[in-house]
Amino acid sequence: MQFTVKAKLQRAMAIFSFLTPVFAAVICILIVMIVQRKRKTKGGGSERKDSIKEPRPWVDEDLQDNTDILTEAGKDDWQDEEEENLQHIPFTGMRYPEKEMVSRSKEFYELLNQRRSVRFISAEPVPREVINNIIRVAGTSPSGAHTEPWTFVVVEDPETKHRIREIIEEEEEINYCKRMGDKWVNDLKRLRTNWVKEYLDTAPFLILIFKQVYGLHSSNKKKTHYYNEISVSIACGILLAAIQNVGLVTVTTTPLNCGPRLRVLLERPVNEKLLMLLPIGYPSKDATVPDLQRKPLEDIMVVV
Amino acid sequence: MQFTVKAKLQRAMAIFSFLTPVFAAVICILIVMIVQRKRKTKGGGSERKDSIKEPRPWVDEDLQDNTDILTEAGKDDWQDEEEENLQHIPFTGMRYPEKEMVSRSKEFYELLNQRRSVRFISAEPVPREVINNIIRVAGTSPSGAHTEPWTFVVVEDPETKHRIREIIEEEEEINYCKRMGDKWVNDLKRLRTNWVKEYLDTAPFLILIFKQVYGLHSSNKKKTHYYNEISVSIACGILLAAIQNVGLVTVTTTPLNCGPRLRVLLERPVNEKLLMLLPIGYPSKDATVPDLQRKPLEDIMVVV
Structure with a gap:
C-alpha cells in the first residue's frame, strides 16, 4: 500500500516535472506580453487612433x-478654489447701444x-x-x-x-x-x-x-x-x-x-x-x- | 550504471517537481503585474504626473x-500640403503709422x-x-x-x-x-x-x-x-x-x-x-x- 502511494506520488511528480517546460513557456509568453505592453504605453495612450500605423519617430x-x-481630486472646471475666498466686487462693464x-x-x-x-x-x-x-x-x-x-x-x-x-x-x-x-x-x-x-x-x-x-x-x-x-x-x-x-x-x-x-x-x-x-x-x-x-x-x- | 542514471534523472525530476509551485507563484505575480499595468494604461498615460494619486473617476x-x-508620417507643423498646391496671391495688409x-x-x-x-x-x-x-x-x-x-x-x-x-x-x-x-x-x-x-x-x-x-x-x-x-x-x-x-x-x-x-x-x-x-x-x-x-x-x- 505504502509502496503504491509512493509510486503514485512519483508518477504525479513525474507529470509535474514533465509540465515544467510548459510553465517555462507560459512565463516566456507572459514576459513578451509585458514587454509589448510597455512599448505600447510609451506612446502615451494614443494608440487608439487607427490612423497611426507606425511608431511615431517625431513625438515630442x-x-x-x-x-x-x-x-484630480479637488479640482474642477476652471473654477479656482482660492478665487472663492477672494472678495467679490461689483462688475461694471462697458455698454453700447444695440446699433x-x-x-x-x-x-x-x-x-x-x-x-x-x-x-x-x-x-x-x-x-x-x-x-x-x-x-x-x-x-x-x-x-x-x-x-x-x-x-x-x-x-x-x-x-x-x-x-x-x-x-x-x-x-x-x-x-x-x-x-x-x-x-x-x-x-x-x-x-x-x-x-x-x-x-x-x-x-x-x-x-x-x-x-x-x-x-x-x-x-x-x-x-x-x-x-x-x-x-x-x-x-x-x-x-x-x-x-x-x-x-x-x-x-x-x-x-x-x-x-x-x-x-x-x-x-x-x-x-x-x-x-x-x-x-x-x-x-x-x-x-x-x-x-x-x-x-x-x-x-x-x-x-x- | 543505467540504474544510477535513472536515479539521477528521478532526482532531477523531483527537484523540477519541487520547483513547480515556484513557477506557479511566478506566473501569479506576472498576471498581477499585467492586470495592474492594464489598469494604469486605462488613464491614457497620464500616470507620469506624480500629483495624481488615485484612479480619476472624472476622466472624460x-x-x-x-x-x-x-x-504622423506625412504630417508636419501647421503646413497644409494642399495649401502648397494653391495659387499664391500678393498679400496686402493695413499699415498704420507708428504712432x-x-x-x-x-x-x-x-x-x-x-x-x-x-x-x-x-x-x-x-x-x-x-x-x-x-x-x-x-x-x-x-x-x-x-x-x-x-x-x-x-x-x-x-x-x-x-x-x-x-x-x-x-x-x-x-x-x-x-x-x-x-x-x-x-x-x-x-x-x-x-x-x-x-x-x-x-x-x-x-x-x-x-x-x-x-x-x-x-x-x-x-x-x-x-x-x-x-x-x-x-x-x-x-x-x-x-x-x-x-x-x-x-x-x-x-x-x-x-x-x-x-x-x-x-x-x-x-x-x-x-x-x-x-x-x-x-x-x-x-x-x-x-x-x-x-x-x-x-x-x-x-x-x-
Missing part, C-alpha cells in the same frame, strides 16, 4: 502633457478677416512698445483657476534668432528626410521651401510662447496647471487678434520636436514647454499668401 | 484626443483688460446679428492645415438651455459628491453655489464650441485633424475678444464629463467633441466678480 515628449486629462454693438461686431470681423498667415516678413524694425502692449493684451486672457500659465519670450537678438532658425531647420530637415525617403531626394527643391524658414532671421521679433505645465511653489512642490494648453492657446488667439489690430503680420507655427532644445537655448525652466512660435513684423513687399477661402458662417454655426 | 473619455501627439500703432495697441489692451469672467448674466435679449458676427470673427482664426475644425452651436431655445443646465448640474453634483465625501455634507451650502449654474438658463445665448477631431470625407474615410484642440482654443480666444469688443460678457467653462451627453442632446456627429461652453449676454445688474489681479508684464514677458 516635451510637448506631451495630456492637458485633456485634467481632473453700435452691431457695427462694432461688423468692424471687428472686417479687421480680423483680413488676417492671413504670412511667411514673408520684412526686417523693418517695429516699436518695442507695440510688442509690450500686444503681450499685455495676451495677458488679459482667462485661464484655468486663474493660473496665467504663460511665458512670452520675445527674441530680438539676431544671434539667438539665428540659433533658433538653425535648430528648427535642422529638426525640420530630419522630419522631411525621415518622412519622404526616396521621394524626398527626387523632389528636393520644392520641399526645401518647406523647411527653410527665412522669417526666423528677418522678423524683427520672434515670440516663443511657453505653457507652464505646473507651478513651482516656495516649498518646491509642484502644482499642476490644469487646462494649461487650452489656456495658453486662448491667450495665443487673443495675441493674434492684437497683432492684427496693429497691422503687423505673423504665422502660427508649432515647431516640431524643437521644444526641448529651444527651451534650453532660451534658459526656460523645466516646467515650461514650448507651445507656439510667432515671428512678428511687417509683411515683405513681395509677400504672397495661398489663395484659400474660409468656410461661410452656415458651415461653422448651428443654431438650436 | 470623450474629451481625450491627445492633440499633443500629432505627428497710431502704439495707440491702437494701447486702446486694445484697455478694452480687453476690462474683460472679466462673469457668472451673473441677465436674461435681456441680445441681437442675433451680433452673435452671428462674433462667430464670423472666430471663424477667421488660423487652424492646423487650414482644417477649420470648429462647430459653434448657438443655443437660444429655452428648453434646450434648461436641458443643458440639468445635464451639467447633474454631472457637477456627482463630481462634488465623489470628491468631497463627508466634507461635502457638512459644507453643502457653500458648495452648492459651485454647481448651480443659473446663467445656463438666464443667458440669452449659450455657445457650445465643438472641436472636430477628424474630418469625414466623401469616401467615409477619417482624416485626423492635427492640432484640432489648439486650433479651436485659439478660435475661442478670438471669440472672447469679439465678445468683449461688443460689450457683452461670458465665462469660459469646460463642462466636466458632460461632453458626450451634450453632444447627443445637440445631435452633433461623433467626430465632434465639446471643448468649451460660453454663456453670452449682458451682465446682471448685481453682477460681481472676484477681486483678482493679473500678473504684470514683467512676470509674463522675457526679452532676449
Whole structure:
C-alpha cells in the first residue's frame, strides 16, 4: 500500500516535472506580453487612433502633457478654489447701444478677416512698445483657476534668432528626410521651401510662447496647471487678434520636436514647454499668401 | 550504471517537481503585474504626473484626443500640403503709422483688460446679428492645415438651455459628491453655489464650441485633424475678444464629463467633441466678480 502511494506520488511528480517546460513557456509568453505592453504605453495612450500605423519617430515628449486629462481630486472646471475666498466686487462693464454693438461686431470681423498667415516678413524694425502692449493684451486672457500659465519670450537678438532658425531647420530637415525617403531626394527643391524658414532671421521679433505645465511653489512642490494648453492657446488667439489690430503680420507655427532644445537655448525652466512660435513684423513687399477661402458662417454655426 | 542514471534523472525530476509551485507563484505575480499595468494604461498615460494619486473617476473619455501627439508620417507643423498646391496671391495688409500703432495697441489692451469672467448674466435679449458676427470673427482664426475644425452651436431655445443646465448640474453634483465625501455634507451650502449654474438658463445665448477631431470625407474615410484642440482654443480666444469688443460678457467653462451627453442632446456627429461652453449676454445688474489681479508684464514677458 505504502509502496503504491509512493509510486503514485512519483508518477504525479513525474507529470509535474514533465509540465515544467510548459510553465517555462507560459512565463516566456507572459514576459513578451509585458514587454509589448510597455512599448505600447510609451506612446502615451494614443494608440487608439487607427490612423497611426507606425511608431511615431517625431513625438515630442516635451510637448506631451495630456492637458485633456485634467481632473484630480479637488479640482474642477476652471473654477479656482482660492478665487472663492477672494472678495467679490461689483462688475461694471462697458455698454453700447444695440446699433453700435452691431457695427462694432461688423468692424471687428472686417479687421480680423483680413488676417492671413504670412511667411514673408520684412526686417523693418517695429516699436518695442507695440510688442509690450500686444503681450499685455495676451495677458488679459482667462485661464484655468486663474493660473496665467504663460511665458512670452520675445527674441530680438539676431544671434539667438539665428540659433533658433538653425535648430528648427535642422529638426525640420530630419522630419522631411525621415518622412519622404526616396521621394524626398527626387523632389528636393520644392520641399526645401518647406523647411527653410527665412522669417526666423528677418522678423524683427520672434515670440516663443511657453505653457507652464505646473507651478513651482516656495516649498518646491509642484502644482499642476490644469487646462494649461487650452489656456495658453486662448491667450495665443487673443495675441493674434492684437497683432492684427496693429497691422503687423505673423504665422502660427508649432515647431516640431524643437521644444526641448529651444527651451534650453532660451534658459526656460523645466516646467515650461514650448507651445507656439510667432515671428512678428511687417509683411515683405513681395509677400504672397495661398489663395484659400474660409468656410461661410452656415458651415461653422448651428443654431438650436 | 543505467540504474544510477535513472536515479539521477528521478532526482532531477523531483527537484523540477519541487520547483513547480515556484513557477506557479511566478506566473501569479506576472498576471498581477499585467492586470495592474492594464489598469494604469486605462488613464491614457497620464500616470507620469506624480500629483495624481488615485484612479480619476472624472476622466472624460470623450474629451481625450491627445492633440499633443500629432505627428504622423506625412504630417508636419501647421503646413497644409494642399495649401502648397494653391495659387499664391500678393498679400496686402493695413499699415498704420507708428504712432497710431502704439495707440491702437494701447486702446486694445484697455478694452480687453476690462474683460472679466462673469457668472451673473441677465436674461435681456441680445441681437442675433451680433452673435452671428462674433462667430464670423472666430471663424477667421488660423487652424492646423487650414482644417477649420470648429462647430459653434448657438443655443437660444429655452428648453434646450434648461436641458443643458440639468445635464451639467447633474454631472457637477456627482463630481462634488465623489470628491468631497463627508466634507461635502457638512459644507453643502457653500458648495452648492459651485454647481448651480443659473446663467445656463438666464443667458440669452449659450455657445457650445465643438472641436472636430477628424474630418469625414466623401469616401467615409477619417482624416485626423492635427492640432484640432489648439486650433479651436485659439478660435475661442478670438471669440472672447469679439465678445468683449461688443460689450457683452461670458465665462469660459469646460463642462466636466458632460461632453458626450451634450453632444447627443445637440445631435452633433461623433467626430465632434465639446471643448468649451460660453454663456453670452449682458451682465446682471448685481453682477460681481472676484477681486483678482493679473500678473504684470514683467512676470509674463522675457526679452532676449
